[in-house]
Structures are given as C-alpha cells and as structure tokens.
Amino acid sequence: MSDHVLTLNAGSSSVKFALFAVEPDGPLLVAGGQAEGLGAEPLFHARVVGGPACDSALASNDHQGAINAIVDWVDETLPRAVIAAVGHRVVHGGVCYAAPIIVDDAALAALETLAPLAPLHQRHNLSGIRAARRAFPGEPQIACFDTAFHRGHDFLNEVYALPRAFYERGLRRFGFHGLSYEFISLRLRDVDPVVAGGRVIVAHLGNGASICAMKDGRSVASTMGFSALEGLPMGTRCGRIDPGLLLYLLEHDKMSVDGLSQLLYRESGLLGLSGLSQDMRTLEASDSAQAREAIDYFVHHICMEIAALAAVLKGLDALVFTGGIGEHSPHVRAAVIESLKWLGFALDAPANAGNAPLISSSASRAPVYVIATDEESMIARHAIDAAGLARAVAA
Ligand SMILES: Nc1ncnc2c1ncn2[C@@H]1O[C@H](COP(=O)(O)OP(=O)(O)O)[C@@H](O)[C@H]1O
Ligand SMILES: CC(=O)OP(=O)(O)O
Ligand SMILES: [Mg+2]
Numbered sequence: 001m002s003d004h005v006l007t008l009n010a011g012s013s014s015v016k017f018a019l020f021a022v023e024p025d026g027p028l029l030v031a032g033g034q035a036e037g038l039g040a041e042p043l044f045h046a047r048v049v050g051g052p053a054c055d056s057a058l059a060s061n062d063h064q065g066a067i068n069a070i071v072d073w074v075d076e077t078l079p080r081a082v083i084a085a086v087g088h089r090v091v092h093g094g095v096c097y098a099a100p101i102i103v104d105d106a107a108l109a110a111l112e113t114l115a116p117l118a119p120l121h122q123r124h125n126l127s128g129i130r131a132a133r134r135a136f137p138g139e140p141q142i143a144c145f146d147t148a149f150h151r152g153h154d155f156l157n158e159v160y161a162l163p164r165a166f167y168e169r170g171l172r173r174f175g176f177h178g179l180s181y182e183f184i185s186l187r188l189r190d191v192d193p194v195v196a197g198g199r200v201i202v203a204h205l206g207n208g209a210s211i212c213a214m215k216d217g218r219s220v221a222s223t224m225g226f227s228a229l230e231g232l233p234m235g236t237r238c239g240r241i242d243p244g245l246l247l248y249l250l251e252h253d254k255m256s257v258d259g260l261s262q263l264l265y266r267e268s269g270l271l272g273l274s275g276l277s278q279d280m281r282t283l284e285a286s287d288s289a290q291a292r293e294a295i296d297y298f299v300h301h302i303c304m305e306i307a308a309l310a311a312v313l314k315g316l317d318a319l320v321f322t323g324g325i326g327e328h329s330p331h332v333r334a335a336v337i338e339s340l341k342w343l344g345f346a347l348d349a350p351a352n353a354g355n356a357p358l359i360s361s362s363a364s365r366a367p368v369y370v371i372a373t374d375e376e377s378m379i380a381r382h383a384i385d386a387a388g389l390a391r392a393v394a395a
Contacts, residue, residue: 003084003389004030006074006136007379008067010088010128012120013038015066017046018376019074019081022389027380031078035066042066046073063124067131085140086132087383089179089375091121091228093145095170100148100382103129103141111143117227118176120208120237120265142383149178149185150212150219157221157312173230175212175222177204177323180373184322185217187371191357195367198317201309203302204373205332206323207235207278211302213309221312223305229264232301235278238268239301270294280325280332299335306340316343318366321359322373328355337368 002021009016014036020027033046035058042058042065054077058069074081088103092114101107108126115122129141151174158172166172181202188196200214209232210224223231233239241264249255255263271278273294276286283291310316319340321333330352337347337360344365352359360368384390 002082004078004081005085005087005380005383005387005389006070006083006132007087007376007383008070008089008128008132009375009379010063010066010121010124012124013040015063015070015124015128016376017070018380019078019083020377020380021081022084022384027377027384029377030081031074032376033070033073035069038062038066044069044073046070046077048077063127064131067128067135071135083136083139084389085142085383085387086136087142087144087379088125088129088132089146089379090125090129090143091146091176092118092174093143093147093151094174095172097143097145098148098151100142100144100386102386103133103143107143119261120228140383140387142379142386144179144379144382146176146178147174149182150175150222152218153221160226171226173222173225175210175219176224176228177208177210177212177222178219179375179378180204180322181212181214181219183374183378184320184371185214188318188320188369189217191369191371192318192367195318199310199313199315200318200320201306201313201316202320202322203306203326203336204323205232205302205321205325205329208237209234209239209298209323209325211305211309213313215313221309223309231305233273233298234269236266236269236271238264238272270298273297280329284329284331295332295335299332299339302332302336303339306336307343310343316366319345319368321368321370327370327372330355333359333368333370 005020007018014034016034018032019030021030029049031048035044037043042061044056044058047053094114111126133141159167184202197216203211208228210222212219213221229237231239249260274283274291276291277283283295325332334347334352337345346361346364348359348361355370357370359370
C-alpha cells in the first residue's frame with residue numbers, strides 16, 4: 001500500500017483530520033472526520049471515502065484523547081495504511097516562519113511563544129503536534145502556517161502606525177486563513193485562469209472570518225492583522241474595534257486582561273450582537289430582531305472591507321466566497337452582492353440559491369464565484385513536499 005499523510009487541524013473545541021494516500025499526481029483523500037465538542041460532550045465522526053459514516057461518543061474530553069481516538073480509528077479501519085508524515089495547521093508562524101517546517105524541539109518552543117497572539121488556536125495546534133509525535137514517534141511532523149501565505153505583504157500593508165521599533169519587534173500585521181487562501185488561489189487557476197492572474201478578493205467566511213486581496217495569485221493584504229481578532233466580526237470575535245474603547249474598559253471598568261480577552265475572543269461577534277448564537281444557521285432561522293441585526297452587521301462589514309481591499313488592489317476582477325458561511329449561505333452572499341451593486345456586481349439569484357460555482361449574472365462587471373475551501377488537502381500537499389514523499393513515490 002502507498003504511503004499516507006495524516007493531517008490534523010486542531011481548533012479550540014475540535015480536531016479535524018484527513019488521511020491522504022500519496023499518489024504520483026498529488027494527495028488522494030482516503031478518509032476524514034473530526035472529534036468535536038471537546039471540553040463539553042465530545043463526539044467522534046469519521047468516514048472512509050465512499051463508505052458509511054461512523055459516529056460515536058468520545059471517552060476522553062481533551063485534545064490528546066481526540067488524537068488517540070483518530071489514530072485508533074485509522075488503525076482499525078485502514079490497518080494497512082502506513083502513515084509516513086503528519087501535517088498540522090498551525091495558526092501563527094510569526095515573523096520567522098514563512099513556509100512549512102519539519103517540527104523539532106526548538107521550533108516547538110519558538111511556536112509556543114506565539115500562543116498569546118492566537119489564544120483560540122495556537123496551544124491546541126501545538127498540543128496536536130505533541131500528541132501526534134507520541135503516536136508516530138519516528139515520522140516527520142510538518143507545521144503549516146496560516147500566516148505564511150501573507151508574508152510577502154509590502155510595508156504599507158504590514159505596518160501599524162506605531163513607532164518603528166514596534167514593527168522591528170514583530171508587532172505587525174500578519175493575516176490568517178492562509179492555507180485556505182492558498183488553496184483557493186490554486187483552485188482558481190482551474191476555475192478561471194484569466195481572472196486568477198488578476199485582482200481577486202476572497203472572503204473566507206467561517207466561524208473565524210477574514211478577507212484577502214490577491215494579485216496574480218499572491219496575497220497583497222488581509223483584513224486580519226497582528227492577531228485573528230482584527231477585521232470582520234466573527235462567530236464570537238469582535239473584529240474591527242476602536243483601541244480607545246479597550247483602554248476605556250481597562251481604565252474605567254477596571255476590566256482584567258483575562259476578562260478583556262474573554263470578551264473580545266469568546267463573547268462578541270455574532271454571538272454577542274445576537275445574544276443567541278455564534279452559528280449562522282441558527283441566526284438565519286431565528287425571528288429575533290437582534291439575530292437579524294447581527295447578520296446585517298456581518299454583511300455591512302464584509303462590504304466595507306471588500307471596498308477597502310478593492311482600493312488596495314486599485315480595481316477588482318473577481319470576488320470569491322468560501323468558508324462555511326461563504327459556501328452555504330445564499331442569504332449572506334445575496335446581501336453582500338446587493339450592497340456592492342455600485343461596484344458593478346449583479347447576482348444570478350437561482351444560481352446563488354443553489355450554491356452554484358458561479359453566482360454572478362452576465363450583467364455583472366466581474367464574476368462572483370463560490371469555491372469550497374480545503375485546508376486539509378493544502379496541508380497534505382505541504383507535508384508531502386516537506387517530507388520528500390513526492391520524490392519517493394515518483395522513484
Ligand atoms: N447551510 C448553511 N447556511 C448558513 N450558514 C452555514 C451553513 N452551513 C454552515 N454554516 C455556517 O458556517 C460557519 C462555520 O464555518 P466553518 O468554515 O466550518 O468554520 P470553522 O472551520 O472556523 O469552524 C457556522 O457559522 C455555520 O453556521
Ligand atoms: C485564524 C482563524 O480565525 O481560524 P478559524 O477560522 O479556524 O477560527
Ligand atoms: Mg476555519
């Protein structure tokens with residue numbers, strides 16, 4: 001049997017995984033799933049491609065337990081699959097890491113120092129690496145960074161207007177969701193090769209949400225900055241906010257730093273505004289006026305940021321929606337396109353209602369695409385390259 005690559009995408013309450021066979025023309029998905037509800041009621045879902053779903057409760061509630069369950073399931077279900085490398089999504093690579101790396105102790109220690117910059121993600125990503133090292137002690141663990149795709153930004157799109165020494169210290173804009181944007185950039189070459197070489201705005205709208213401006217397939221600017229808090233409002237994160245308000249909460253309300261972090265990362269965004277849920281499906285199904293206002297605020301800021309990024313690109317040749325909301329919410333997409341009519345966009349309503357790949361009408365000045373992202377396959381491609389498995393399979 002050919003070599004396999006396991007990919008792990010450890011979030012705050014879930015670990016998504018996928019298993020790919022290393023084939024001569026790239027990774028081939030064999031199985032995938034996730035352990036979710038960690039810390040609460042943990043559940044495990046997995047399936048082999050083309051096979052029945054396997055759903056079960058998880059005995060253990062933490063990330064180590066989730067990874068053990070994933071490894072056990074792969075062992076039992078696909079006993080002949082040889083795991084030759086494990087690829088990990090690591091949200092923050094800081095200034096040092098602009099490409100995937102094979103993780104060693106020194107790199108793990110360096111990545112640990114970035115944990116405060118991504119409190120919802122980084123320490124879970126790193127505990128995934130530690131758990132996978134224990135499960136596959138001889139195999140390379142490859143860290144693939146969300147920040148890496150954005151590391152070519154020019155100074156104006158990377159700097160904050162603080163004294164220069166802060167920039168030199170690494171306190172600058174990074175941008176996230178880079179594995180998703182990299183996948184979309186490559187996919188767009190097949191979908192629309194002409195546009196792929198132009199000025200494209202990609203809206204990754206999931207539980208975390210950001211927008212990326214691309215020129216010739218490369219990231220030029222992102223709505224996310226130093227941390228994954230900036231830019232759009234998200235499931236539980238506030239997005240763009242006046243730093244003066246934060247000073248006020250610290251000074252006047254005597255809020256603790258932990259309390260402020262909890263407020264900004266976990267209690268704000270769609271959840272905070274609606275008072276109901278962080279989940280777009282729940283908000284769309286609700287009759288509550290606050291749920292509607294939360295969706296309107298989300299759409300309003302998507303439109304503001306798209307216009308700002310169009311100014312950065314000095315024009316716009318295509319718009320792409322991706323992420324759970326971008327791929328599945330006709331309501332959000334229609335509201336965005338309706339508000340951006342002045343940019344020349346026109347919607348094909350039936351295509352949009354059916355989540356079709358092209359949702360703009362022939363009257364649209366530029367195409368609007370819906371493209372399903374696949375961070376897992378991007379991680380697998382990087383892991384195969386970094387571990388030298390492509391050469392092995394070609395030999
Ligand atoms: N059919 C749908 N309609 C509207 N929103 C959806 C739909 N399916 C998924 N979503 C939304 O997508 C979001 C999750 O996106 P996803 O990209 O999976 O997030 P993450 O990877 O950050 O956990 C949730 O808000 C969810 O409600
Ligand atoms: C960086 C980030 O926000 O990631 P996610 O969307 O997975 O929360
Ligand atoms: Mg995501």
